[in-house]
Amino acid sequence: MAEYEAVIGLEVHVELATTTKLFCGCPNEFGSEPNTNVCPICLGLPGSLPVLNRRVVEYALRLGEAMHFDVPSESIFHRKNYFYPDMPKDYQVSQYDHPICVEGWMEIDGTRIRIERAHMEEDTGKTQHIGGGGRIHDASHSLVDYNRAGVPLMEIVSHPDIRSAEQARAYVSELRGVLQAIGVSDVKMEEGSMRVDANVSIRPVGTGELGTKVEVKNMNSLRSLGRAIDYEIARQIAAVESGDRIVQETRGWDEAAGVSQGMRSKEGSNDYRYFPEPDLVPVAPSDEMRAEARAAVPELPAAHRTRLVAEWGVADQDARVLVDNPALAAYADQAMAVGAPGKDVANWCTGEILGFLNESGLSPEVLPLAPDGLAELIGLVADGTLSRSLAKDVLDECLREPKRPKQVVAERGLAQVSDEAELAAIVDEVLVANGDAVEEYRVGDEKVRGKKRGFIFGQVMRATDRKANAAMVNQLLDERLS
Amino acid sequence: MSARLSRTDVEHVANLARLALSGDEVERFGEQLTVILEHAQDVAALDLEGIPPTAHPLPLVNVLRPDEVRPTLDREEVLAQAPAAEDGRFRVPRILGEAP
Numbered sequence: 001m002a003e004y005e006a007v008i009g010l011e012v013h014v015e016l017a018t019t020t021k022l023f024c025g026c027p028n029e030f031g032s033e034p035n036t037n038v039c040p041i042c043l044g045l046p047g048s049l050p051v052l053n054r055r056v057v058e059y060a061l062r063l064g065e066a067m068h069f070d071v072p073s074e075s076i077f078h079r080k081n082y083f084y085p086d087m088p089k090d091y092q093v094s095q096y097d098h099p100i101c102v103e104g105w106m107e108i109d110g111t112r113i114r115i116e117r118a119h120m121e122e123d124t125g126k127t128q129h130i131g132g133g134g135r136i137h138d139a140s141h142s143l144v145d146y147n148r149a150g151v152p153l154m155e156i157v158s159h160p161d162i163r164s165a166e167q168a169r170a171y172v173s174e175l176r177g178v179l180q181a182i183g184v185s186d187v188k189m190e191e192g193s194m195r196v197d198a199n200v201s202i203r204p205v206g207t208g209e210l211g212t213k214v215e216v217k218n219m220n221s222l223r224s225l226g227r228a229i230d231y232e233i234a235r236q237i238a239a240v241e242s243g244d245r246i247v248q249e250t251r252g253w254d255e256a257a258g259v260s261q262g263m264r265s266k267e268g269s270n271d272y273r274y275f276p277e278p279d280l281v282p283v284a285p286s287d288e289m290r291a292e293a294r295a296a297v298p299e300l301p302a303a304h305r306t307r308l309v310a311e312w313g314v315a316d317q318d319a320r321v322l323v324d325n326p327a328l329a330a331y332a333d334q335a336m337a338v339g340a341p342g343k344d345v346a347n348w349c350t351g352e353i354l355g356f357l358n359e360s361g362l363s364p365e366v367l368p369l370a371p372d373g374l375a376e377l378i379g380l381v382a383d384g385t386l387s388r389s390l391a392k393d394v395l396d397e398c399l400r401e402p403k404r405p406k407q408v409v410a411e412r413g414l415a416q417v418s419d420e421a422e423l424a425a426i427v428d429e430v431l432v433a434n435g436d437a438v439e440e441y442r443v444g445d446e447k448v449r450g451k452k453r454g455f456i457f458g459q460v461m462r463a464t465d466r467k468a469n470a471a472m473v474n475q476l477l478d479e480r481l482s
Numbered sequence: 483m484s485a486r487l488s489r490t491d492v493e494h495v496a497n498l499a500r501l502a503l504s505g506d507e508v509e510r511f512g513e514q515l516t517v518i519l520e521h522a523q524d525v526a527a528l529d530l531e532g533i534p535p536t537a538h539p540l541p542l543v544n545v546l547r548p549d550e551v552r553p554t555l556d557r558e559e560v561l562a563q564a565p566a567a568e569d570g571r572f573r574v575p576r577i578l579g580e581a582p
Contacts, residue, residue: 018549025552034570035557043560055549076537083500085574098537127577130568136577143571271498276537284543 003205004240006233007213008168008198009160012175013153014185015123015193016059022122022152023050023093023280030191034145042122042150044089049279056152059184060100060120061285061293063154066182066300067115069104074284077120077277085144086124094121094155096274100283106178107302108170114159125149154184160199160210165229169222172196173324177301180326189221196225200232202240211236212246216260218253228253231260304329312342321350328354331364334371340378348374352392356399368402369395377405385415387470389461418469420476423460426468427476430459441481453477487512487519 018028024041040048064071078096099119105112125146132138156175162168176187176194187194196219201211216232219225231253236246251260285293299307301323308319308329322329328349335345353374357364369377377395380386386394386409394408409415417423431438434456441452460473492512496503503511557570566573 020549020551025547025550026554027551033557035560035572037554038557038560039552039554043555051545051547053549054546057544057546074543081498085572085577088572127574128571129577136579139576142574142577143568144574145571271494273498278538281538281540281542281545286544 004202004233004237005205006163006165006229007160007201007203007210008162008164008229009213010158010162010168010171011197011199012156012158012172013123013195013197014156014179014187016056016152016154017183017185018053018055018059018152020053021150022053022056022120023150026147026150028151029147030193032147034147037147038149042088043146044087050093050277052280052283053152056120057100057283057285057289058293058296059152059182060118060154061290062182062184062296063118063156063179064101064104065290065294065297066178067101067104067106067118067156069101069115069118071101071285071290072098074098074282075100075119076282077280078274079277080272080274082272084124085142086127087149088125088146092122092124093277093280095119100285106171106174108167108174111161111167113161113167113171116157116159118154118156121153121155123148123151123153160201160213165226165233168198168229169226172222172225174301177324177326181300181304182297189219192220195220198225198229198232200229200236201246202233202236212248214246214248215250216253217250217263218255220255224253224255227255227258228260231258235260308332308342308346312336312346314342314346318346318350321354322346325354327364328357331367331371331374335374335378338372338375340375341382344378344381345374348378348395352395353399356396367399369398369405373398373404380405380409384418384469385409387416387466387468389466389470390414390416414467416469417464417467418472420472423464423468423472424476426463427460427473427480430456430463431480434459438481453481456481487516 020026021028021037021042024039026037026039026042029037041050061071063069075095075098077093079091080094080096081091083090099117101118102116104115104118106115107113125144126148127142127144128134129136129139129142131140136142158171162171179185179187179194185193189196198216198219199213200216201213203209203211214232214236216228219228232251239246250263252263253260304323305316305319308314308322309316314322322332331353332345332349335349336342353364353367356362377386377391377398380394381388381391394405394414397403397408398405437452437455441449441456444452457473457477460477461468461470489508489512492508492515493503495515496508496511561567561570561572564572
């Protein structure tokens with residue numbers, strides 16, 4: 001059996017977080033009552049004229065800066081003509097052969113993925129198929145809501161430089177991080193503000209040609225993107241191995257069933273007869289607009305991770321988790337800025353604090369424990385006042401109530417016992433009280449010894465309400481049990 | 483070059499525009515479209531070396547508006563103009579294919 005490699009290109013649609021739509025002043029809002037955010041322009045009523053939203057251009061230029069795109073001196077809009085009720089005009093205004101951003105790239109784990117283009121276009125309305133279980137072909141009719149029609153999108157099209165589902169996920173994850181960092185979209189795949197289509201083909205390893213590509217749609221999470229691509233690669237290899245030809249088609253991913261299915265589309269319907277949109281003049285970004293965009297691009301995720309690792313000694317994996325959660329990363333940055341060691345800050349932030357945020361649905365800005373409070377807690381562990389175990393209890397209380405760690409320690413009398421004589425007395429008492437365990441420890445093999453020692457240690461902690469200095473207890477046990 | 487549009491070309495274009503043409507109409511429109519294309523060929527006959535295609539005749543760029551909300555239309559008024567509405571939405575006949 002020949003070895004195959006996958007050749008994958010991704011088309012990502014991102015809804016921009018503007019206040020209004022692309023060509024009219026209707027609110028760009030998710031979840032409004034159907035057809036309440038509409039006007040003559042986005043409904044395509046005769047005589048209405050679109051005017052481009054300045055902020056969309058600003059966001060597109062920001063994206064251009066962040067992802068190393070060339071920005072041609074002029075870009076124009078086209079009409080993409082098709083008959084489908086999701087657009088009331090029977091065309092979608094999009095950019096075609098003169099997009100605002102061309103030939104950019106992103107680096108994914110050391111590999112440069114080239115990006116062919118990024119262009120502005122308007123989103124379509126939402127159709128719901130009534131009857132027939134909601135399936136388009138069995139429906140009796142459909143209902144259309146044009147609130148989303150005209151919402152600004154950027155479509156970002158990669159070159160076919162991606163070779164695996166894993167890499168595709170990493171690309172989308174990085175792209176999401178960049179878009180979030182530059183503040184142009186809230187990039188929620190689950191809510192549809194970021195939609196990813198994958199073009200997948202296979203070829204024998206070592207050959208340069210491109211196989212017939214199949215487009216896979218409808219993935220609504222990173223996980224489903226990965227699954228859909230893996231499924232498509234396996235499907236194509238199986239087809240080729242059994243002597244079938246791959247047919248160029250569009251397939252819809254069914255996450256629940258874990259399979260994709262060919263989508264019926266009308267023969268020849270993808271002849272869109274693009275022509276320049278006569279109602280919109282070219283966009284010619286000035287030097288000033290480009291400089292503003294450049295100034296608006298903050299530290300990007302890759303640079304942020306590098307800084308956390310190189311300057312603050314944060315582990316690679318922790319840096320990744322932090323940077324994927326920008327608000328948490330900002331929180332951690334502040335804790336580090338007041339002097340807490342980066343490694344400790346990252347540990348707490350990616351462990352207990354992230355766990356609490358996920359569980360409570362809160363965002364870091366509203367935590368009762370300010371970043372310098374976390375630094376205080378870390379200080380209490382470092383100077384031996386708190387064991388790591390008690391520090392967790394203190395943190396838990398500080399995450400729920402507006403109290404400083406030192407205050408909780410004082411109120412609950414939690415300060416760690418580090419007095420050697422006092423601990424030695426307790427250790428001795430515990431050893432006497434658990435003579436059986438001590439005996440088993442002495443005669444046991446390695447496994448038994450580990451177990452019994454853990455038990456005895458636990459008894460000491462218990463006898464001190466977990467306030468004993470763990471390192472000292474270990475040392476005392478070493479001396480007495482050897 | 484003055485290639486006459488074939489029947490297939492005309493039928494294809496008619497189909498894209500969702501027009502049902504009779505045999506006579508295909509013939510007649512084919513002739514008319516050919517004349518239009520021939521006129522475009524006159525332009526193509528000129529020496530256009532170094533002249534970028536014109537997307538817009540106006541000497542204008544960057545007509546932009548601020549990202550500010552403007553009044554929207556009243557939904558009942560909007561839906562009253564539609565051939566059919568249901569549940570606050572436009573009601574359309576059964577759709578025969580997936581979104582393009």
